[in-house]
Amino acid sequence: MSTVQCRVERNTLTTPPSYSLRFIPHNIYGYEELADEIVRDNPSLNRDQVLVMLRARDQTVQRLLINGNQVTLEDAFSYRLSFKARLNEPNAPLPSAEECLRVKISASRPFIKEVRQKARLERLPAEEKLPxxxxxxxxxxxxxxxxxxxxxxxxxxxxxxxxxxxxxxxxxxxxxxxxxxxxxxxxxxxxxxxxxxxxxxxxxxxxxxxxxxxxxxxxxxxxxxxxxxxxxxxxTPLEVSGFDHPNMEVGILTGKATTPHVLITGGSLHGEGMIRVQAVLDARDGHILCNLLDMEEEGAAGDPVAMRANGTYTLAGFSGALVSSLNLRVDDYEALHALIRNDYAGQLVDVLAVRP
Structure with a gap:
């Protein structure tokens, strides 16, 4: 059986000095990897069906929470809602859900007890000091x-x-x-x-x-x-021009590949400036959601468009955007998905410097 790895780290803000343990995972498992492990432990199960059920469970739990329920799996996890809000008086208006609603997930006591009983700790050597x-x-x-x-x-x-x-x-x-x-x-x-x-x-x-x-x-x-x-x-920001050209092709959302994963093939432009395009992995079913963003963190955004395969897609702008629509062609969906997942923790953003 594998060990639970930990590393001793100094708490630099305490006097006298103290030390804490940091968990160092062997691997990070997502839907695909978890499905593989379930099938390995239960060979009679179909992997594709397991993957569908994993995603379906999360979607169902989310729906139940949205509808004001709590989900308690007695031997595993509990999903519930809580609030973080302060009102000056009892009859004050309620804040919006975005401001005050929290989702809490906790493990059951039997689940925690068994993990603690069976886990074996391994101390890793101290890390070499590096910038x-x-x-x-x-x-x-x-x-x-x-x-x-x-x-x-x-x-x-x-x-x-x-x-x-x-x-x-x-x-x-x-x-x-x-x-x-x-x-x-x-x-x-x-x-x-x-x-x-x-x-x-x-x-x-x-x-x-x-x-x-x-x-x-x-x-x-x-x-x-x-x-x-x-x-x-x-x-780096990407220069994007030629919106009036019938054969416009500008590569975006790519890493070191010799051909671009995604191409801009046209759109509707209202001036020169910068805008961002974002591609994220949808936690519910793993496909890519793509949309336009303004140049402010947590700023205005266009409606996300779901991408599930190679093909053409159109992103809509937002109020005040330089671009009211952007036409994309995905030429290598699998490579794009792998890039977002493996190198960008599920979110890839390009800055576009656009001009006619």
């Missing part, structure tokens, strides 16, 4: 994980301080298909924040707009060079 980039943001556009040649890239994290005069210390941007550039222009360098005026290396094709970021430093004067690589992927 840790926890997030990135373009300060001009105010968007996370966007790499913009007209802006400043802010890195946030821990142990980021480096000596820019040391030849092997600093930051490097590497295209996932081709190209790499050591960064030389910095607005600030500290232990928790680095500001870069980015030099962005070109890649083989315009749709290859995905980059990895690494930071190298020494923690002591003669210490070993330590390199930390940001877990996320940075994406």
């Amino acid at each position: 840790l980039i926890t997030s990135t943001e373009d300060t001009e556009l105010g968007l996370n994980d966007v790499l913009y040649d007209q802006g400043v890239l802010r890195l946030m994290g821990n142990d980021l301080l480096f000596d820019r005069n040391e030849a092997d210390c600093g930051c490097t941007l590497t295209g996932t298909r081709s190209g790499a550039a050591v960064q030389h222009r910095f607005a600030a360098i500290s232990n928790t924040e680095v500001l870069i005026v980015p030099t962005i290396p070109a890649q083989e094709a315009a749709w290859n707009n995905e980059y990895r970021l690494a930071l190298a430093t020494r923690f002591t004067e003669h210490g070993t060079l330590r390199t930390g690589t940001y877990r996320g992927r940075l994406r």
Whole structure:
């Protein structure tokens, strides 16, 4: 039987120092992997039917919650609703569900008891100290994980301080298909924040707009060079033009592939500027939902369109959008789905710099 892995980590904010345990999973299981495990444990079951039932169960539980019910599976999990709201007086208007409604999922006591009884803990060795980039943001556009040649890239994290005069210390941007550039222009360098005026290396094709970021430093004067690589992927805005051209094709929503997964083939444009296109995995049945977004986090958005296979789709704009409609052609649905799932934690967004 496999072990439950944990790593001892120091709580840096406590005095005297204290330590906590962090769970380190062997793997992360989604619908597909869970279906495989169920069939392995129950060979008489049909995998496709198991996958359908897993998704159907989640959809049914969600419907029951929406209708004001609680779901309690006595030997497994309980699903219930709760509120987080404060009213100044008893008769005050109720806040909207988006503001106050919470969904809580908890394991039953028998379930927890059996996990605790059967689990065997394994202590992992302490991690080597490395610079840790926890997030990135373009300060001009105010968007996370966007790499913009007209802006400043802010890195946030821990142990980021480096000596820019040391030849092997600093930051490097590497295209996932081709190209790499050591960064030389910095607005600030500290232990928790680095500001870069980015030099962005070109890649083989315009749709290859995905980059990895690494930071190298020494923690002591003669210490070993330590390199930390940001877990996320940075994406540059894509130039989109030719809306009046009958054979318009502009690749988007692609990684290092030699051909684009998705192409813009036309649309209705009302000016020049920037807009975003988003592709996310629907948690209910695993297909892709695609829509247009404005340039503000949590801002305006167009209605999502479900994508389930290769083909043509039209995205609608929203009030005040530069683009009232955008025509897409998905040429490699499976590759797009894998990219979103494996490299972007279920959400892939491209910034589009549009002009006629």
